[in-house]
Amino acid sequence: MATLRLGDTAPDFTAETSQGTLNLYDYLGDSWGILFSHPADFTPVCTTELGTAAKFKDEFDKRNVKMMALSVDGVESHSEWIKDINETQNTLVNFPIVADEDKKVADLYDMIHPKADNNLTVRSVFIIAPDKSIKLILTYPASTGRNFYELLRVIDSLQLTAYHKVATPANWQNGEKVVVSPAIETGEAKELFPKGVEEIRPYLRMTPDPTN
Numbered sequence: 515m516a517t518l519r520l521g522d523t524a525p526d527f528t529a530e531t532s533q534g535t536l537n538l539y540d541y542l543g544d545s546w547g548i549l550f551s552h553p554a555d556f557t558p559v560c561t562t563e564l565g566t567a568a569k570f571k572d573e574f575d576k577r578n579v580k581m582m583a584l585s586v587d588g589v590e591s592h593s594e595w596i597k598d599i600n601e602t603q604n605t606l607v608n609f610p611i612v613a614d615e616d617k618k619v620a621d622l623y624d625m626i627h628p629k630a631d632n633n634l635t636v637r638s639v640f641i642i643a644p645d646k647s648i649k650l651i652l653t654y655p656a657s658t659g660r661n662f663y664e665l666l667r668v669i670d671s672l673q674l675t676a677y678h679k680v681a682t683p684a685n686w687q688n689g690e691k692v693v694v695s696p697a698i699e700t701g702e703a704k705e706l707f708p709k710g711v712e713e714i715r716p717y718l719r720m721t722p723d724p725t726n
């Protein structure tokens with residue numbers, strides 16, 4: 515299949531998961547979604563990632579984001595592994611993990627990179643908007659665990675910039691000043707952002723977070 519790119523429609527699928535058979539689109543409904551793959555069950559980095567994801571579930575819920583994880587191991591393996599994750603990471607895994615034994619979903623989302631590993635999924639992340647378009651794609655190697663603070667930060671940026679004519683600068687954190695979209699004239703920006711527009715250069719205009 516062709517490589518997925520930003521703006522493409524997230525391919526729908528129905529798969530066995532640790533919470534039964536699920537269809538991606540039905541599961542997401544009108545929510546945002548995050549689909550993330552792991553190389554394998556009972557591996558150390560994945561164990562910490564899934565434990566962290568479970569601890570962050572409230573934060574994803576606040577942002578109306580549903581999580582779905584995936585590895586190419588089976589449902590029984592997932593069930594045993596979830597017990598281990600709960601015990602070792604002191605949490606409760608509270609989202610489904612796809613059991614992608616036939617690699618159907620991994621193929622759909624191009625999660626197997628043969629030069630990294632022929633059989634195991636890399637650490638892919640797809641953030642999916644309510645209209646099912648793909649808003650973010652990240653790929654990490656097996657040896658590097660993902661930063662879930664960064665995933666929340668980028669979701670904050672995606673949700674803000676989806677509804678306001680702004681962009682978020684380097685290292686931006688929720689609540690900080692944002693960049694006025696380059697597509698807007700400064701005169702129009704001053705009307706759109708009554709809290710003020712600071713014109714550092716004609717192409718670099720800052721404004722307070724319009725939602726605060």
Ligand code: BEZ
Pocket residue numbers: 553554557558559560561656657
């Ligand atoms: C891990 O999750 O710890 C891992 C998985 C595959 C290769 C290396 C590390």
